[in-house]
Amino acid sequence: MVSLRGYNWKSPQLLLLLIILAAWEAGSGQLHYSVPEEAKHGTFVGRIAQDLGLELAELVPRLFRVASKDHGDLLEVNLQNGILFVNSRIDREALCGRSAECSIHLEVIVDRPLQVFHVEVEVRDINDNPPIFPSTQKTLFIPESRLLDSQFPLEGASDADVGSNALLTYRLSTNEHFTLDVPPSHEQVKPLGLVLRKPLDREEAAEMRLLLTATDGGKPELTGTVQLLITVLDVNDNAPVFDRSLYTVNLPENVPKGTIVIKVNASDLDEGVNGDVVYSFSSDISPDIKSKFHIDAVSGEITVIGVIDFEESKVYKIPLEAHDKGFPPLPGHCTVLVEVVDANDNAPQLVVSSLSLPVSEDSQPGRVITLISVYDRDSGANGQVTCSLSPHVPFKLVSTFKNYYSLVLDSALDRETISNYQVVVTARDGGSPSLWATASVSVEVADVNDNAPTFAQPEYTVFVKENNPPGAHIFTVSAMDADAQENALVSYSLVERRVGERLLSSFVSVHAESGKVFALQPLDHEELELLQFQVSARDAGVPALGSNVTLQVFVLDENDNAPALLGPLTNGAGSTVNEVITWALVPGQVVAKVRAIDADSGYNAWLSYELQPAAAGVRSPFRVGLYTGEISTTRALEESDAMRQCLVVLVKDHGEPSLTATATVLLSLVDNGQTQKVSSKVSVGASNLEQGLVNINVYLIIAICAVSSLLVLTLLLYTALRCSATSTDAACAPGKPVLVCSSAVGTWSYSQQRRQRVCSGEGPPKTDLMAFSPSLPQGPSSSDNADWQREFQASVCFSFINCIDNSIIPLFCFTISSAHFHNNFGKYSYLGGPGKSKSRKDQ
Structure with missing residues (x-):
């Protein structure tokens, strides 16, 4: 606001100031000042900062500046006191010519936030230009015969000033022949007239000199003159x-x-x-x-x-x-x-200034982006300009003053959708045909960290063979961030947790930049079959955003464990055992059994037994069960058979390559009486041992049946839920039985493969984790005393069934054997057929 303190309330300057203030209040928020032309440098114009309501301390930090389209150096603002003063000479006539109104339009711009004010400084005319005639002398030829009241036109003077300073009066030097005819003000286009009032006489005066003076209405008055040379003509x-x-x-x-x-x-x-x-x-x-x-x-x-x-x-x-x-x-x-x-021959002109770029994508609507001014040199409707924006942009034009616009944000921005807008401003005049001009403003949208890194899927399944080399690359995680620059710079890290007694970071690591996951040590399927952990991806924004992905690392079994022999074969003699048998054996009678286990899983733990051939030409009376390890007779013993039989049993698994172990069984043939003496020594102990093993097998069968029933029930419930969720064209049907583990006597049993297929029409086929229930052997029977010694062994296998080609991907198998309990009850060996005595050797 313009301050009135210190003014003389009776002065005409105050009246003029009040008029200016009233015009300002009635306008559209524009400041009006006035200054006389030819004012000296430093002449006070107005307290512009105070009148705009700005604090002096804000002028420099907010980049206070004054701009003018064509007259930027005439006026200046002192940033220390906020006063607008005259900076250089102002010539009203050079500035506005003969126009009755003359003013300098200023744009006052402050940033942070961006504000624009319009200031109009009126330049008052002073009487600094005298009247000027076209020439300093004019010659008139007038015949002496001209009649009285004849009028001779004269070219009047011109004054560059306006208003009363340009209001001219004329006077003619005193003479007796001519007077001056001055037209009224509303007929200024008519020339001055020199009127003849007294007849001329060439013989009396052939030539006369008159002085025509023009005086303006300024204070003080200025004058201009022209000399009239009148030559009197004859004829x-x-x-x-x-x-x-x-x-x-x-x-x-x-x-x-x-x-x-x-x-x-x-x-x-x-x-x-x-x-x-x-x-x-x-x-x-x-x-x-x-x-x-x-x-x-x-x-x-x-x-x-x-x-x-x-x-x-x-x-x-x-x-x-x-x-x-x-x-x-x-x-x-x-x-x-x-x-x-x-x-309409002049197209509009557009000037774009004070760009506030780039624009943050979280900017609120209403933010000023840039200032646009338009100008058309034509008049009337030809000079009336309307502005419009290119369609479908989140901006709008707001008129701040005549022919001045602000480009402001109209709706929310999203850099991830559009990162740069080419805003085209079109200015069109009202002529017919209308002319138009365009200006393009490139508005770049600055990124804000509003998108967290995302993985392609929430969980990944990785299969790694055991015994991998330390530092082996097992998988690569990759997350995408829709932001830009540092906001899209993703780094990876493990979500630390404990795996048993150790930290997760002792097993695996992840490269912070590439997302490569490495196994820091060899993995052992026998110790760790599934390693599940999370990898975190975080961007470099402030604040940082992140997300996690789950990795399920299945350690696939390799055939790295040879079969291990159990029972008496593991005595101090290594893999050799001595057995005493009678001559009176019937064909097919079991005389001994080789027991072995394999720490591997699946096919790698599936064992088979082979009897190494005897010497060439000698047919051995014994054979070994392919999958049971039971040594039985193939025929009745003959006197020609050696009294001491040495049998070498080869135990091998089904891995690639196959690993083996050998067991040597020494059979000593004796008569029935000798056998009875040996067996009587252990009859009591064998009876107790048989009862204990029966109890162990019963408990083991009950436990396995309970676990298998729970597993089958879970799978059936899972299959029913998945089938009910599929679409009408999805299929859910049981597959054909597949032999997963087999044995000659049923130790490895058939398992029913259940298959489920989910067909959604969009996603890829999925695989399901399947478990196979083992078949349980019968407990020992009292009718056959040899069956009490048979080892119970059951395997449970887990596999993936691929719904695309129905192929089976084995994951792991585990074997439960009665041999696991031998440490508690000792090892035992078969000494004879039914009704024969049994013996036990404690360890």
Whole structure:
């Protein structure tokens, strides 16, 4: 607000200030000041910072600045006190020409936040230009025969000032022959007239000199003079006379050269050469008119020879003369007033300034992006400009002042959708046809960390063979971040947890930049079959955003464990055992059993037994069960058979490559009496051992049945839920039985493969984790005393069934054997057939 403190309340300056204030309040928030032209450097104009409501301490931090389109150096603001002062010489006439109103439009711009204020400084005219005549001397030829009251036109003076400073009065030096005829103010287009009041007499005065003075209305007054040299002529006494003293013509701008403007006509009452009229421009016509118009000396036709531009001049005043050919020649005068009609020949001009870029994607609607000003040199409807934006952009134009606009944010931005907008501003005038111009503003959207890294899927399943080398690359995780620059820079890390007694980081590591997952040590399927952990992905934004992905690392079994022998074969002699048998054996009777286990899983733990062939040509009376390890007779023993039989049993698994172990069984053949003596020593102990093993097998069978039943029930429930969720075209049907583990006597049993297939139409087929229930052997029977010794062994296998090609991907198997309990009850060996004595050797 403009301060009134210290003003004299009776001064006219205060009245003028109040008028300015009232105009400011009635306007659209624009400040108005006034300053006289030719003011000295440093002249006070106004307290602009105070009037705009800005604190002085904010001017420098908020980048307070004043801008003007064409007159940026005339006025300046002192940033220390906020005063607007005159910076350089202001010439009103050079600034605005003959315009009655003259002002300097300033844009006051402050940043943080961006604000724009409009200030208009009126430049007051002072009387600094005297009246000027076209020339310092004008010669008039007047015949002595001219009648009284004859009028001779004179070119008036011009004053570059406006208002009362340009209001001219004329006076003629004292003489007895002529007076001055001054037209009223509303007929200024009519020339001054020199009126003859007393007849001339060439013989008395052939020449006269008069002084014509023009005085303006300024304070102080300024004057201009022209000397009139009047030559009195004799003879030709009739001057040409025009039809009209003033001709008015409307001429469109940009007419082609050669266009006829008007044809004037003058007549002379004389006869002969004294009546022949010749047309011409007045001698004191301006060079600009001569460059644009031409008059035919004979016909009086005025044509266009230059460019007629409304923006250069809106009116042309052409003084004409018509001379006869008498001697001396007599002139006639008239004026042609050519008013130029505006044409829509100037397209609008757009100026984009004060860009506030880039724009953060979290900017609120209403934020000012840039300032746009438009200008059209045409007038009227041809100069009325409307602005519009290209469609489908989140911006709008807000008019802040006449022909001034602000480009502001209209709706929310999302850099991940569109990162750069090419906003096209179109300015169109009201002419017919209308002209238009465009300006393109590139608005870059700055990124904000509003997107967390995302993985392609929430969980990955990885299969790694055991015994991998330390530092082996097992998988690569990759997360994408829709943000840009550091907000999209993703780093990876493990989500630490404990795996048993150790930390997860002792097993695996992840590269922070590439996301590669490495196994830090060899993995052992026998110790760790499934390693499940999470990898975290975080960006580098502030604040950082992140997400996790789960990795299930299945350690696949390799055949790295050879079969291990159990029972008496593991005595101090290594893999050799001695057995005493009787000669009276029937074919098919079991005489011994080789027991072995394999720490591997699946096929790698599936054992088979082979009896190494005896010497060439010798047919051994014994054989070994392929999958049971039971050594039985193939025929009745004969006297020709050796008393001491050495059998070498090869135990091998089904891995690739296969691993083996050998067991040596030494069989000593004795008579029945000797066998009875040996067996009687252990009959009591064997009976107790048989009862204990029966109890162990019963408990083991009950436990395995309970676990298998729970597992089968879980799988059935899972399959029912999955089948109920599938679409109408999905199929859920049991597959055909597949032999997973087999044995000759049923130790490895058939398992029913259950298959489920999920067909959704969009996602890829899925695989299901399947478990296979083992078949349980029968407990020992009292009818066959040899069956109490048979080892119970059951295997449970887990596999994936691929729904695409129904292939089976084995994961792992585990084996439950009664041999696991031997440490508690000791090892035992079969000593004879039914009804024979048994013995036990404790360890």
